Amino acid sequence: MISHLSPDTRAALERAAMPDFARWQRMVYATGGCAQPVRLHGERLTFNGATGEILDIYRTADEPTGFLLTACGNRRASRCPACSAVYKDDTYHLIISGLRGGKGVPEDVGGHPRVFATFTAPSFGAVHAHRTGRDGKTLPCRPRRDSPVCQHGRYEGCGRRHERDDPQVGQPLCVSCYDYQGAVLWNAHAGELWRRFTQALPSTLARLLGVRRAVLRETLRLSYAKVAEYQARGLVHFHAVIRLDGPDGPTSPPPDWATVPLLDEAIRQAAAQIVIPTSEKSPDGPPVVLLRWGDQIDVRPVYVSADLDGVSDQRVASYVAKYATKGAESAGTVDRRIHDVGDVTRLDVTEHARRMIFTCFALNRLPQYQGLPLRQWAHMLGYRGHFSTKSRHYSTTLGDLRQARADHRAEQARLILGLPERDDRETITVQDWRYAGSGHRHGEAFWADDARQRIATARKIAREREVNGTAAEECPPLRTGQAVMVEKPRDCEEESV
Known part of the structure; x- marks a missing residue:
């Protein structure tokens, strides 16, 4: 039966059968379904600077996967739809806070x-264009009555009605004149x-x-x-x-x-x-x-x-x-x-x-x-x-928004691990990370895209509930033991900042 499946589907099923799949999938959800995540090797040590007591130790060597996944952070939707969605939301908050206030404004x-x-x-130079009238109807591109031609013998007008997604829109009428x-x-x-x-x-x-x-x-x-x-x-x-x-x-x-x-x-x-x-x-x-x-x-x-x-x-x-x-x-x-x-x-x-x-x-x-x-x-x-x-004084910065999100996730992780309330004057964190590669391996892209779509659906439902004035049900995070970041089950998403 499996032999009749497409190569991509067969590879996805093979990846799901591996013993480290459950932990890897939780990492993927933590990245938001990133299309090209970065794999890291290393460790993180958290201890009390006053007493020297070790509060938490995390090592990728203890992971079933042998590495930790982190999101690529690419803003381009063509490169990573998941990370670009986060960038888009951050930009929206940056702009709207400069218009309505909030985020320190x-x-x-x-x-x-x-x-x-x-x-x-x-x-x-003249190019084909999508033109509409006041009634919203599509108008002819470049209507010309006298049918003039350019010096290269090409017609200088265009009577076609180009829709917005017409591939000819934006292309020159004469490439030699452009x-x-x-x-x-x-x-x-x-x-x-x-x-x-x-x-x-x-x-x-x-x-x-x-x-x-x-x-x-x-x-x-x-x-x-x-x-x-x-x-x-x-x-x-x-x-x-x-x-x-x-x-x-x-x-x-x-x-x-x-x-x-x-x-x-x-x-x-x-x-x-x-x-x-x-x-x-x-x-x-x-x-x-x-x-x-x-x-x-x-x-x-x-x-x-x-x-x-x-x-x-x-x-x-x-x-x-x-x-x-x-x-x-x-x-x-x-x-x-x-x-x-x-x-x-x-x-x-x-x-x-x-x-x-x-x-x-x-x-x-x-x-x-x-x-x-x-x-x-x-x-x-x-x-x-x-x-x-x-400009500097327009509103908040993307860095501040990202830091607020990181602090929120760190607080969730502290609660999951049962660590004492963080005191920056006493708590010290030492980290050592090394680059181990990027992108998805055999059969992993399918599951990452599935995670991204589920998270996007959850975000859409949460926004609709917010518009309708109903609070979304609280979705508890998974307990993952030695977790570096908070992870959520399939039907939930990270709380937006």
């Missing part, structure tokens, strides 16, 4: 002027464009108010959080929550003259004045390309309610969190580095993305672009910036 911050701004790239060099260079400088914009915005506000920037700093502070998203055409654009605070940040109210219309005008003027040359001007060299933001800058007020003429804070937080776990793979490329140009022809990518990758390798050889690591970031189509960043 006062609730009064909800009354501060704030907007949700989108910064796009300029056009580098400015691939400009597109790659824009991606490579997008992070610098954002940095200069954040520097120019306070000065623009001061100019609109007719005061010096130093005077403005005494009464007003700008805070922001932004995320990068790839468009279908392979160019990044930025979504940012920008907020006006008092001089001490979210704990102090902004002055009465700090309004949403003022912030809107300052954002548009500051973005319009940013220009970056791609190289130094030389009489014998190629012409200098000037890079700037695209004309389509969208600025919307952020309100608690979506009924007003703006966008709700919950929708903004969900949108930012969604794209914090995506990368260039959403634009038709790959999520891993490309080490050799010869590998590009064998990649499973769109032809548009393949041309942008080839352009990265080609520009990397030119002397005027030696300062840009285009080859290193060819899989990202030239973009090398962080996907999500924030």
